[in-house]
Amino acid sequence: xxxxxxxxxxxxxxxxxxxxxxxxxxxxxxxxxxxxxxxxxxxxxxxxxxxxxxxxxxxxxxxxxxxxxxxxxxxxxxxxxxxxxxxxxxxxxxxxxxxxxxxxxxxxxxxxxxxxxxxxxxxxxxxxxxxxxxxxxxxxxxxxxxxxxxxxxxxxxxxxxxxxxxxxxxxxxxxxxxxxxxxxxxxxxxxxxxxxxxxxxxxxxxxxxxxxxxxxxxxxxxxxxxxxxxxxxxxxxxxxxxxxxxxxxxxxxxxxxxxxxxxxxxxxxxxxxxxxxxxxxxxxxxxxxxxxxxxxxxxxxxxxxxxxxxxxxxxxxxxxxxxxxxxxxxxxxxxxxxxxxxxxxxxxxxxxxxxxxxxxxxxxxxxxxxxxxxxxxxxxxxxxxxxxxxxx
Amino acid sequence: xxxxxxxxxxxxxxxxxxxxxxxxxxxxxxxxxxxxxxxxxxxxxxxxxxxxxxxxxxxxxxxxxxxxxxxxxxxxxxxxxxxxxxxxxxxxxxxxxxxxxxxxxxxxxxxxxxxxxxxxxxxxxxxxxxxxxxxxxxxxxxxxxxxxxxxxxxxxxxxxxxxxxxxxxxxxxxxxxxxxxxxxxxxxxxxxxxxxxxxxxxxxxxxxxxxxxxxxxxxxxxxxxxxxxxxxxxxxxxxxxxxxxxxxxxxxxxxxxxxxxxxxxxxxxxxxxxxxxxxxxxxxxxxxxxxxxxxxxxx
Numbered sequence: 148x149x150x151x152x153x154x155x156x157x158x159x160x161x162x163x164x165x166x167x168x169x170x171x172x173x174x175x176x177x178x179x180x181x182x183x184x185x186x187x188x189x190x191x192x193x194x195x196x197x198x199x200x201x202x203x204x205x206x207x208x209x210x211x212x213x214x215x216x217x218x219x220x221x222x223x224x225x226x227x228x229x230x231x232x233x234x235x236x237x238x239x240x241x242x243x244x245x246x247x248x249x250x251x252x253x254x255x256x257x258x259x260x261x262x263x264x265x266x267x268x269x270x271x272x273x274x275x276x277x278x279x280x281x282x283x284x285x286x287x288x289x290x291x292x293x294x295x296x297x298x299x300x301x302x303x304x305x306x307x308x309x310x311x312x313x314x315x316x317x318x319x320x321x322x323x324x325x326x327x328x329x330x331x332x333x334x335x336x337x338x339x340x341x342x343x344x345x346x347x348x349x350x351x352x353x354x355x356x357x358x359x360x361x362x363x364x365x366x367x368x369x370x371x372x373x374x375x376x377x378x379x380x381x382x383x384x385x386x387x388x389x390x391x392x393x394x395x396x397x398x399x400x401x402x403x404x405x406x407x408x409x410x411x412x413x414x415x416x417x418x419x420x421x422x423x424x425x426x427x428x429x430x431x432x433x434x435x436x437x438x439x440x441x442x443x444x445x446x447x448x449x450x451x452x453x454x455x456x457x458x459x460x461x462x463x464x465x466x467x468x469x470x471x472x473x474x475x476x477x478x479x480x481x482x483x484x485x486x487x488x489x490x491x492x493x494x495x496x497x498x499x500x501x502x503x504x505x506x507x508x509x510x511x512x513x514x515x516x517x518x519x520x521x522x523x524x525x526x527x528x529x530x531x532x533x534x535x536x537x538x539x
Numbered sequence: 540x541x542x543x544x545x546x547x548x549x550x551x552x553x554x555x556x557x558x559x560x561x562x563x564x565x566x567x568x569x570x571x572x573x574x575x576x577x578x579x580x581x582x583x584x585x586x587x588x589x590x591x592x593x594x595x596x597x598x599x600x601x602x603x604x605x606x607x608x609x610x611x612x613x614x615x616x617x618x619x620x621x622x623x624x625x626x627x628x629x630x631x632x633x634x635x636x637x638x639x640x641x642x643x644x645x646x647x648x649x650x651x652x653x654x655x656x657x658x659x660x661x662x663x664x665x666x667x668x669x670x671x672x673x674x675x676x677x678x679x680x681x682x683x684x685x686x687x688x689x690x691x692x693x694x695x696x697x698x699x700x701x702x703x704x705x706x707x708x709x710x711x712x713x714x715x716x717x718x719x720x721x722x723x724x725x726x727x728x729x730x731x732x733x734x735x736x737x738x739x740x741x742x743x744x745x746x747x748x749x750x751x752x753x754x755x756x757x758x759x760x761x762x763x764x765x766x767x768x769x770x771x772x773x774x775x776x777x778x779x780x781x782x783x784x785x786x787x788x789x790x791x792x793x794x795x796x797x798x799x800x801x802x803x804x805x806x807x808x809x810x811x812x813x814x815x816x817x818x819x820x821x822x823x824x825x826x827x828x829x830x831x832x833x834x835x836x837x838x
Contacts, residue, residue: 233805235805235806258602261602342802387707387790387791388708388789388790389791392786392787398685399689403690403691404707512602513601527601527806528599528601531802531807531810532621532807532810534802535621535624535627535794535798535799535802535803536624538792539626539792
């Protein structure tokens with residue numbers, strides 16, 4: 148998903164974009180009872196001498212000279228950045244063992260943990276990973292697996308309902324204008340072009356069809372997936388176009404082809420068009436959250452820990468969040484300056500009520516992550532196949 | 540000459556050792572000529588294709604998305620049993636055929652005009668105009684079409700006074716955009732073929748009383764047929780494999796074969812591989828049919 152953002156300024160990345168449907172993290176309920184078969188990887192007990200360099204796989208905009216150079220001056224660790232385009236690429240690169248750190252999104256993080264590619268994190272070595280980290284970004288799946296912490300939160304965002312206020316004159320309170328066949332904006336709706344968007348249908352069904360028993364939009368059994376697919380097929384009739392490229396989404400709204408649909412706060416801002424408004428309707432929404440993870444084969448663990456701690460400070464974490472266009476993980480950033488406060492306000496950084504309605508992207512797997520054990524849930528492969536049938 | 544060929548001519552061998560060696564060993568000459576293209580063809584092209592196709596018989600770990608070698612026909616069963624996949628395949632085939640026909644319909648009159656009627660100066664201008672789009676980036680051209688056909692875009696603005704509204708983003712727009720992209724590959728062979736038709740054939744046809752259209756039908760088209768088929772191989776197969784156009788100007792219902800392959804390639808490579816057999820089959824059938832007409836010999 149990040150890679151899409153970089154494409155905002157560089158359309159060339161297009162071919163990779165469609166793959167980006169898979170991004171960010173975990174169910175927000177304390178999934179304490181979830182037990183995964185996780186390889187036993189030891190955590191670092193204490194910091195040693197900085198090793199001189201650290202190799203980081205990151206989304207575009209997470210590792211920039213503006214703050215990496217200062218880090219090198221302070222610690223002597225030279226930062227080698229490798230920008231990845233998709234979560235799949237990140238997982239592949241991490242499995243080579245050549246990298247120390249990764250800025251993992253939700254679908255990558257579970258795979259990395261279960262694959263034994265990343266090590267648990269010793270919070271005692273990260274003074275900045277403390278109470279300033281907003282509550283909504285603690286206690287996620289990667290925080291709680293088998294009692295270990297695997298990720299240091301970086302930032303998060305929600306998938307909002309964007310609308311053209313010239314056409315949609317009243318603030319929508321429900322997603323129904325993009326789902327129901329009798330929508331007044333039929334034929335002018337946009338939807339996200341990736342299998343993970345099935346979760347958005349599930350979020351809508353959770354609210355409007357409670358009898359389906361969906362507890363978590365990323366844990367759908369076959370019946371629930373079929374219901375979501377039916378809803379998406381119904382939506383297909385009123386969709387003007389699906390978007391996966393940020394530039395395409397912006398031109399779709401600004402060019403008048405679509406007047407309502409799913410979006411990100413940063414895209415609304417980039418559209419630089421006063422008619423475009425965003426809201427988080429009553430049903431809630433999906434969203435994403437990213438975290439640093441350390442390789443189980445890291446040859447520079449000290450530099451890696453120093454980097455994770457450095458980027459968790461209010462200043463640096465905020466700089467990353469502002470550069471990327473998301474809500475920072477470190478809430479203390481919001482008190483640093485008027486500019487910071489404005490950014491936090493715009494991206495709802497401290498608004499937990501807001502993010503309580505957001506289901507962070509997670510890879511659907513056969514094990515139901517809502518805790519059900521009597522059924523098998525549908526995997527991301529099932530979702531991918533289902534997605535192809537929706538667009539027929 | 541004879542000196543170079545003789546093994547007992549040390550002076551000549553010293554002066555041109557490489558030529559002598561190549562002259563003596565026929566297989567070395569062949570190896571020198573063919574090793575590079577063959578390495579390319581076999582090593583990079585065929586092997587990678589085979590590796591991809593073999594994956595179609597493999598399994599996938601649903602959690603890690605790692606492929607597991609084995610043997611299953613389930614991926615093919617899925618591709619051929621799911622109605623949506625079949626619809627998508629037929630839609631893609633229809634789009635590719637429409638693009639080919641449209642390109643041919645534009646290329647023939649343009650070619651006749653350029654080759655037989657236009658002044659040399661105008662001919663040069665038109666030749667540049669046809670090839671110029673090839674110089675622009677593929678994505679740039681698609682985005683240009685996107686801007687043209689967007690709701691408040693150029694097309695609707697231009698046509699608004701006549702009460703006409705454009706196709707928006709739809710299958711029709713996909714066909715138009717693909718035609719725009721691949722037209723030069725049709726126009727150039729057709730133009731070249733028409734230039735090679737002797738002018739006196741037109742005169743003879745006219746002398747025998749044929750009007751313009753009859754001349755085109757009975758004289759030009761039969762001579763043009765191989766060039767048309769050669770051009771159509773490009774327009775057809777390039778359209779068949781495209782998915783970026785469908786994504787940018789296709790709207791909600793223009794999913795193509797490439798779209799499905801692209802969405803599966805990372806998460807479920809075996810299904811992507813199984814599905815990639817369909818366009819290959821289409822192209823092979825098309826080439827076999829085309830070959831029977833002898834068009835490939837003229838390329």
